Amino acid sequence: MKQRLQDLLAKRAQCFVSGSKNEDMLHLYDPAMERKHRLMEKREAEIVRCAIKGQVVRKYELEEHADIEYLVHYQFLIKQNRWMYIEEQVEERRARFQSGELVKDERVTAFETMEPKQQIELERSVREKISYEYDRIKAVRYAETWWNSYNPAFKTFKVDCTNFVSQCLYAGGIPMTGYPNRAKGWWMKNHNWSYSWAVAHSFRWYLSSARVGLQAVEVSSPEQLIRGDVICYDFEGDGRFNHTTIVVAKDQQGMPLVNAHTTNSRMRYWSYEDSTAYTPNIQYKFFHIIDK
Structure with a gap:
């Protein structure tokens, strides 16, 4: 054999x-x-x-x-x-x-099966100001260290892509917020987690709406991203996002190379055109993580 x-x-x-x-x-x-x-x-x-x-x-x-x-x-x-x-x-x-x-x-394909029981509550008003400095080098270092293994300090999921990216951002110094409400904020602690921490679709909408803690601005093209930024993927183009990656480098054409979990990947070309999950209807969201 x-x-x-x-x-x-x-x-x-x-x-x-x-x-x-x-x-x-x-x-x-x-x-x-x-x-x-x-x-x-x-x-x-x-x-x-x-x-x-x-x-x-x-x-x-x-x-x-x-x-x-x-x-x-x-x-x-x-x-x-x-x-x-x-x-x-x-x-x-x-x-x-x-x-x-x-x-x-x-x-053997793994699919996003975690469905939040309720739509994530969007935080559109600033109730508290939580400042942080995002260390992109530390975030990328974490992505390089754990791309093909699992930090025992965190829960592991069969579909682990968003959980992995959240850990990278946290390693870069972004604070958790919203505990213990699973439909608010972005957090994982005490054997529990928010939808936005581990579910790709919830994470995508959280990045578009958060005004406390982790914040990002959407940009129009992958060339605008730098190391430590995030890409969200809707493979079927049906409005439901099912994958997340973190940018760790740029190629010679200035395009992002990413690390990810689920299909554990390192320095993979951002577009995922070589993925078995790829369809011609794929949609992307490009998020630049705000430095404070």
Whole structure:
């Protein structure tokens, strides 16, 4: 089983680098992989090398077929003009082997399932002034430290993207507010949390409305963002936001590279066009975190 997985990952790595659609690899070349190559072309970049490591999480064997669920850690060495950097991503996948031959390999998708029981209450009036200084370096350092692991000081969710970004902002010095009302403020403490801390849709609306504590201003394009700023994603374009990332760097074209949880990612291109969740209807919100 271990050797089968290693062979599978070696072929996937080859597909990522070469963009090969050879007949013997066609079953490995999925739409997300094709979108990633198109994205590289648009950015005038290329994948120079791809290293993939896999770890079996569980396996099921029954007569002639075997199913394995595994974590796969991608490392892409990307060249853009004369600049090179490493993008990383971790995802959960499921493969089926029939009589020793691979017949299916697919990503296990996590969706935003947390629904607030009531709409988050918008804080449109200033009742108290809470000053802070946002240290972007500390926020980015936290994002780099914990992008592929989980700080035991905080609760972890299966859909963890917004929780992770909230932790990054908090590490940058932004104070929590609103405890213990889950529909107010932005906080996580005593084994509880506000909707805005952990739910992508609530967080997006909180950034648009908050006048106390964490505050942000919406900008019109990703180029206007700097390190420590935030991007919110509505993959289906249906008005419900379901993903959040934090900007950790800019590429050679001045475009954001982001870190994220759920599909744990490091230095990923901001647009997520290579994501399995991507649709042509995707909508973005770009938020510059206000420094005080």
